[in-house]
Amino acid sequence: METIQLDILTISGAILLIATFGVIARRGFMDWLNAYRLQSVVLSAVTAIVGYVTGIWEIYIAAALTLVIKSLVIPKVLTYVTRSLEIEFKTETNPYLSLRASIIVSALLVAMSYFLSQQIPFKSDPVVNVYLPVSMAQFFLGLFALVNRRTALSQVVGLLIIENGLFLFTLVLTHGVSLIIEIGIFADILVGIVISSILLFRMSRTFDSLDVDKLENLRDD
Amino acid sequence: MPSSPEIILGIIQALILMALSPLVTGIMRKTKARTQKRVGFSIFQPYYDMIKLVRKDEVVSDQSSWIFRCTPWVNFATIGTATFFIPVFLSHSPFGLVGDLILVIGLFGLARFFTMLAGLDVSSTFGGIGSSREMMTSALLEPALFLAIFVVALTYGGTNLSTLVEAASNSPLLPHPQLIFAAIAMFVIILGETGRLPFGNHATHLELTMMHEAMVLEYSGKSLALMDWSQSIKQIILFTLIANIFVPWGISSSISAVPLGLGLLAFMIKISIFAVSIAFLESSIAKWRLFRIPDLISVAIASSLIGLVLYYL
Numbered sequence: 001m002e003t004i005q006l007d008i009l010t011i012s013g014a015i016l017l018i019a020t021f022g023v024i025a026r027r028g029f030m031d032w033l034n035a036y037r038l039q040s041v042v043l044s045a046v047t048a049i050v051g052y053v054t055g056i057w058e059i060y061i062a063a064a065l066t067l068v069i070k071s072l073v074i075p076k077v078l079t080y081v082t083r084s085l086e087i088e089f090k091t092e093t094n095p096y097l098s099l100r101a102s103i104i105v106s107a108l109l110v111a112m113s114y115f116l117s118q119q120i121p122f123k124s125d126p127v128v129n130v131y132l133p134v135s136m137a138q139f140f141l142g143l144f145a146l147v148n149r150r151t152a153l154s155q156v157v158g159l160l161i162i163e164n165g166l167f168l169f170t171l172v173l174t175h176g177v178s179l180i181i182e183i184g185i186f187a188d189i190l191v192g193i194v195i196s197s198i199l200l201f202r203m204s205r206t207f208d209s210l211d212v213d214k215l216e217n218l219r220d221d
Numbered sequence: 222m223p224s225s226p227e228i229i230l231g232i233i234q235a236l237i238l239m240a241l242s243p244l245v246t247g248i249m250r251k252t253k254a255r256t257q258k259r260v261g262f263s264i265f266q267p268y269y270d271m272i273k274l275v276r277k278d279e280v281v282s283d284q285s286s287w288i289f290r291c292t293p294w295v296n297f298a299t300i301g302t303a304t305f306f307i308p309v310f311l312s313h314s315p316f317g318l319v320g321d322l323i324l325v326i327g328l329f330g331l332a333r334f335f336t337m338l339a340g341l342d343v344s345s346t347f348g349g350i351g352s353s354r355e356m357m358t359s360a361l362l363e364p365a366l367f368l369a370i371f372v373v374a375l376t377y378g379g380t381n382l383s384t385l386v387e388a389a390s391n392s393p394l395l396p397h398p399q400l401i402f403a404a405i406a407m408f409v410i411i412l413g414e415t416g417r418l419p420f421g422n423h424a425t426h427l428e429l430t431m432m433h434e435a436m437v438l439e440y441s442g443k444s445l446a447l448m449d450w451s452q453s454i455k456q457i458i459l460f461t462l463i464a465n466i467f468v469p470w471g472i473s474s475s476i477s478a479v480p481l482g483l484g485l486l487a488f489m490i491k492i493s494i495f496a497v498s499i500a501f502l503e504s505s506i507a508k509w510r511l512f513r514i515p516d517l518i519s520v521a522i523a524s525s526l527i528g529l530v531l532y533y534l
Contacts, residue, residue, distance in 0.1 A: 010531075014398040017527065018405070025520055100519035107523035111530045 005053070006126055012049060013134040015042050016168075017110065020141050023161060024106045025099065028091050029082065032157045033075050040070035043164055046131065047171060053127055054175045062182045066167070069186050074160065074193055081197035082153065085204055095149050102148055106141050113137040131172040138165030151210040152203060156196050163189055226476055231315040235304040237485075238461065242453035243267035245460065245496050252500035253424070267453065271446045279442035285343045292339035293440065293447035299332040300451045300458070306382055307461050310484030312390050312474045313383035321380040322370055322462075326363070329414070329455060333359055336448075340436030347428070351435025354511065358420060358432070361518045362413045365406060368525035372403040373466055375532050382462075390469040402528035404467045409521040411463060415456045418503040419517055430508055457492070464491040 019042055022035030044066035051059030097105065113136035122128050142161030149155060167185070170177055200210060207214050247264035254261025263269075281290065303325045305316045337355055340348035374380045376397055377388035413420045421432035431438075437448045465472060471487025473480035509517065 010398040011401065014401050014531070018401075021520075021523070025516075100516045103516070103519045103523045104526075107526040110527050114530050 009130040058179045109140040110137045135168035227315040234309040238304045242457040249500040256504040274446035277442045289342045292335045293444040295335045296332045296451040299328040303328045308386045310488045312387045317383035343439045347435045365521040369406040372528040399528035399531040402524045406521040406524040411459045419509045
């Protein structure tokens with residue numbers, strides 16, 4: 001029983017990492033959304049597992065909220081607001097680091113997060129041991145996606161990954177903060193997505209592009 | 222020293238691999254045809270093709286040297302030798318005493334080297350592009366393959382295939398997490414090594430899509446039959462490796478009739494499922510641009526790297 005549980009922990013952590021890599025290794029916005037959706041489904045499963053291991057019922061509610069908001073509502077909202085954008089705005093054609101280099105860099109980032117999480121002296125709790133490096137890796141990969149990409153849309157996706165990583169981080173370290181705070185965070189993300197999508201829309205209208213470098217260009221009108 | 226029934230079983234395993242390899246190619250072609258709403262050839266068509274090719278005369282360019290003529294035989298000999306080290310339905314191969322996974326990869330490398338030389342030897346432009354493409358992908362694929370193999374070898378302790386497969390068949394139902402990453406890497410690498418669709422297309426002889434086909438374009442008759450057969454054997458070896466290392470269920474570890482029969486049955490089922498799913502995958506994706514292929518291989522490398530990290534956790 002004990003080993004099977006540990007296996008489930010490690011394998012769900014591995015699947016989370018794979019889903020995060022799906023965002024790094026693809027170019028199209030729809031691919032990122034699908035990877036994010038998969039990541040959120042696994043994240044809610046992981047939340048439920050943490051709830052089962054710790055036996056706190058509030059975590060199950062957080063898992064259900066994750067499933068509904070992150071894997072259904074946010075992708076729906078993002079597809080809805082981006083449906084009128086041109087297709088070339090939705091693909092990352094020219095990141096700062098090429099795709100293959102960024103894949104290797106993100107593998108190194110994962111290695112670094114495993115190394116870092118071993119430096120932090122924690123009591124040997126299997127949940128912390130397994131998920132802490134995964135959450136840090138998610139954080140780093142999201143940050144990397146954020147700084148490496150030019151279009152604003154993919155930066156939104158990077159932000160969402162960072163948020164997922166932070167959610168997992170707090171979950172495994174504190175075994176779930178109180179439910180009110182969780183709900184507040186979820187509402188925060190939703191509002192953030194809506195605001196950023198309005199910004200995206202106005203950016204595409206004003207600048208005819210979602211490339212954030214072009215925001216620095218001076219205009220004389 | 223292995224006993225004589227073990228040696229006989231080892232030879233039978235190698236012969237089964239050689240005999241079944243065109244069938245796997247046939248199954249994959251049939252599946253691809255059915256998914257494209259064609260009837261397709263019979264799954265035994267590769268055998269008929271081979272018999273027909275053996276009966277035909279050969280045409281050899283007068284520009285070619287001995288390399289062109291001996292390459293089919295070198296190919297067949299190296300890849301045929303590799304079959305002896307592969308556990309098929311018995312988890313320990315008696316010839317594992319003399320060679321391990323590294324030797325198998327080395328034999329593949331030798332075969333590929335001679336194929337590339339033969340592509341250049343006839344001094345046709347097609348052979349040249351085929352060889353240069355093959356050199357580019359193989360230079361990237363081999364480190365990725367070695368990384369993936371290191372993950373597996375570290376997990377199960379040793380590069381000897383019998384040790385690997387035996388340890389894999391004794392491990393619990395859920396694999397180690399690093400093996401998931403190694404399996405992803407191996408899957409991508411196998412698609413590349415066998416020239417399957419994101420890398421190259423077997424079905425056409427277009428300049429854009431050829432890789433392996435471009436190198437063997439000048440062959441005819443018996444030589445072509447040998448080249449095709451060796452390519453099929455290489456494919457079935459790689460499929461067997463990934464099946465027996467990552468899903469070793471049903472493989473027999475004792476030399477008695479019932480487990481051996483079950484092992485053979487499980488092997489055939491696993492290989493056919495694998496072949497059919499690869500054929501489905503091939504039908505659902507398009508060929509990637511040649512210079513995007515390193516992206517895919519870097520996914521394999523990154524995946525094996527993460528596997529290594531997880532192992533040392």
